[in-house]
Each structure stands twice: as C-alpha cells, then as structure tokens.
Amino acid sequence: MLTLQFVPYSEIEYLSSVGRIRKLLNITKENRIVLLQGRLRKEEETELIKATMEEIDKDFKGIELSVIYPDKKENDLFRKIKRNFVNMLLGDRQGLTIIGPASVVREIKKDPDKIQLFTEEDSKIKKRRKI
Amino acid sequence: MVNIFEKFIKTFFKNLFRRKKHIKLGLYGPPNAGKTTLANKICEDWLGESMGKVTNIPHETREIQIKEQIVIKSGKKEISFNLVDTPGIATKIDYEDFMKFGMSATNAKKRAKEATKGVIDSIRWLDNMDTVVVVLDATKDPYSQVNITIIGNLEARKIPVLIVANKVDLRKAKMKKVQSAFPQYHVVGISAKYGTNIDEFYQGLFKVVG
Known part of the structure; x- marks a missing residue:
C-alpha cells in the first residue's frame, strides 16, 4: 500500500532549512511519499541530497525527488518582479514537490506537463509477468 | 646586443602582465554520464x-580528482584551468545495484559507502568552481531532478554553465530533448568516448568562460 502525505507550505514556513529537511526526510523514512505544497530553495534541495546521503544505510536507500513547477516563461516583467517579490517574502508556494523513499518509488518521470510515478511494486509485477 | 636585451625585457613584461584566464573548471552530472x-x-x-579510470559500473569516481594547469588554445585565445572531475550526484545509492555487476556484498557495501561520501563532496565543492560543465547522458531523461537541482544551484551561485549531452554516438541519444529541457543554456552534443564534436565542445567552453 502506498501512503501519500500532503505537507502544506505553512507547515514548513517557519522552520529553518535544517528543520525543513529533517521534517521531510523523517516522513520519507517512514516509507511515506511526501507531497509538499511549493518547493524548497535551490540550496535546500542540495542540502536535502546531502542529508539523504549521510543517512543511507541497509534500510534506507535514498530518495526519489521531483518538482513540478508552473511554466516560468513569463513575458510580463511586472508580473515576474511581483512573483519574485512574493516568493522572497512568503516562500515559494507555487508548484508541488514529490519526495518518495527509493525503496518504494523506483523512478519519477517528468515531462513538463505530466508526472509518472513508478513504484518498486510495479517492477516486481513486471518481472513476475516476464517469468 | 642592446636590442636583443631590450626585446627580451619587453617580451618578459608582456608575458608577465598579459591577462591569462586561470580558472577552476568542474565536471558535474549524474553517475555514468x-x-x-x-x-x-x-x-x-x-x-x-x-585522468581517471572508466567503467560501466555507476559511481566509479568516488573521490574528487584534480588535474592542474591544463591550457587549451584556439587561435589567439587560451584558457588555463585546473580540471576538477567530481563523483556523480545521485539521490539514492543501493549496494545491491552494484552486486548486479558481479561485485561481492562486502565490496558493494564499501563502494556504496564511498559513493555517498563522494556525492556529499561534489556538493561541497560547488562553491569552489569558476565554471562548470554539466555532463548529461543524452540517452537518459534530461528532466531528472538531479540535473535540474545541479543546474539550479549553479545558476543561484552565478557560476557559468556549459551543458554537454554526451553519448550522441548511441542510437537512443535525444539531443533535442536535452536542448528543450534547458533552452536558456548552450548545449553541445558530443561523444567523449569517440571524440565526436569535441572541437565544438572546446569552442563552447571559450564562449562560456568569456
């Protein structure tokens, strides 16, 4: 059974970068898939990868990570400035971040318009069919 | 005699004060790219x-490797750099994947541990780079979050980036897909193994370094 946990941005808004990463990683380590409203800062994404690497052991193999973000091709300069300003003040609440434990989520495929989540269970069924 | 001496002094000072670009050039990307x-x-x-050993087993490079004082030339232009080859950045490492290549469990576990450390080192070294070549496997999905995260971080740090779509010699390579994934960057399709388009790569490097 797959468990998806939605995390609204307000839940991580006032946390430090370390706190945000800790919270998301803890949920993932409980074999749940995180659906985070918005996205982490770019530096936090790399910190999440670093923290993941530090915790890999025989039970935890890492994460699958994907961010769906609305089309950034904005021609209107005023809108762009407004969006950046809002992001700076309130954090980046646009889009959706998906973080799944690698033991559950084998791959997240992303085309700009669609997202496909392949689970370890899928690959086992495929293998069984081949046999 | 005086003329020769004068010429020598002139050349000496000209070479001494000539603006020579010396940079740290990093190679970043996912494993096996x-x-x-x-x-x-x-x-x-x-x-x-x-410079280093190449195999088809992922995470062959698990430590930062540096080759100093490489000078590349094109006409009157030249770039002098220290080349930094980094371990591939990944979000997951499973020792059992290495065992599929015939490795013993002990060796696979050791390799996995070294690989996790390598990823951490690669990320730590991002701040030391002056220019980065992001090497992607043109046969793989370019929209993977690791690629986007690496490039996003370089952009945030204002580090110039050249994207290389490697393995264009393979039939499955999709150069256009890589270009459309990163339209704001200069993308060069090469085969590092066979040297295909390598001159185009060097020209791209001159453009990015400026």
Whole structure:
C-alpha cells in the first residue's frame, strides 16, 4: 500500500532549512511519499541530497525527488518582479514537490506537463509477468 | 646586443602582465554520464595523459580528482584551468545495484559507502568552481531532478554553465530533448568516448568562460 502525505507550505514556513529537511526526510523514512505544497530553495534541495546521503544505510536507500513547477516563461516583467517579490517574502508556494523513499518509488518521470510515478511494486509485477 | 636585451625585457613584461584566464573548471552530472571519459579526453588532447579510470559500473569516481594547469588554445585565445572531475550526484545509492555487476556484498557495501561520501563532496565543492560543465547522458531523461537541482544551484551561485549531452554516438541519444529541457543554456552534443564534436565542445567552453 502506498501512503501519500500532503505537507502544506505553512507547515514548513517557519522552520529553518535544517528543520525543513529533517521534517521531510523523517516522513520519507517512514516509507511515506511526501507531497509538499511549493518547493524548497535551490540550496535546500542540495542540502536535502546531502542529508539523504549521510543517512543511507541497509534500510534506507535514498530518495526519489521531483518538482513540478508552473511554466516560468513569463513575458510580463511586472508580473515576474511581483512573483519574485512574493516568493522572497512568503516562500515559494507555487508548484508541488514529490519526495518518495527509493525503496518504494523506483523512478519519477517528468515531462513538463505530466508526472509518472513508478513504484518498486510495479517492477516486481513486471518481472513476475516476464517469468 | 642592446636590442636583443631590450626585446627580451619587453617580451618578459608582456608575458608577465598579459591577462591569462586561470580558472577552476568542474565536471558535474549524474553517475555514468561520462564525466571521467570527458576528463580523460581533455587531458589526452592537451596533456597527453589520461585522468581517471572508466567503467560501466555507476559511481566509479568516488573521490574528487584534480588535474592542474591544463591550457587549451584556439587561435589567439587560451584558457588555463585546473580540471576538477567530481563523483556523480545521485539521490539514492543501493549496494545491491552494484552486486548486479558481479561485485561481492562486502565490496558493494564499501563502494556504496564511498559513493555517498563522494556525492556529499561534489556538493561541497560547488562553491569552489569558476565554471562548470554539466555532463548529461543524452540517452537518459534530461528532466531528472538531479540535473535540474545541479543546474539550479549553479545558476543561484552565478557560476557559468556549459551543458554537454554526451553519448550522441548511441542510437537512443535525444539531443533535442536535452536542448528543450534547458533552452536558456548552450548545449553541445558530443561523444567523449569517440571524440565526436569535441572541437565544438572546446569552442563552447571559450564562449562560456568569456
């Protein structure tokens, strides 16, 4: 059974970068898939990868990570400035971040318009069919 | 005699004060994209020696490797750099994947541990780079979050980036897909293994370094 946990941005808004990463990683380590409203800062994404690497052991193999973000091709300069300003003040609440434990989520495929989540269970069924 | 001496002094000071670009050039990307193969190609072309071991098992490079004082030339332009080959950045490492290549459990676990450390080192080294070549496997999905995260971080740090779509010699390579994934960057399709388009790569490097 797959468990998806939605995390609204307000839940991580006032946390430090370390706190945000800790919270998301803890949920993932409980074999749940995180659906985070918005996205982490770019530096936090790399910190999440670093923290993941530090915790890999025989039970935890890492994460699958994907961010769906609305089309950034904005021609209107005023809108762009407004969006950046809002992001700076309130954090980046646009889009959706998906973080799944690698033991559950084998791959997240992303085309700009669609997202496909392949689970370890899928690959086992495929293998069984081949046999 | 005085003329020769004068000429020598002039040349000496001209060379001394000539603005020579010396940078730290990093090779970044996911595992098995061909970073070390490209590093070897660059070193063979300009130093006559290779840099690191290449295999088809992921995470072959697990430590930062540096080759100092490489100078590449094109006409009157030249770039002098220290080449930094980094371990591939990944979000997951499973020792059992290494066992599929015939490795013993003990060796696979050791390799996995070294690989996790390598990823951490690669990320730590991001701040030390002046220019980065992001090496992607043109046969794989370019929209993977690791690629986007690496490039996003370089952008945030204002580090110039050249994207290389490697393995264009393979039938499955989709150069256009890589270009459309990163339309704001200069993307060069190469085969580091066979040297295909390598001159275009060097030209791209001159453009990015400026």
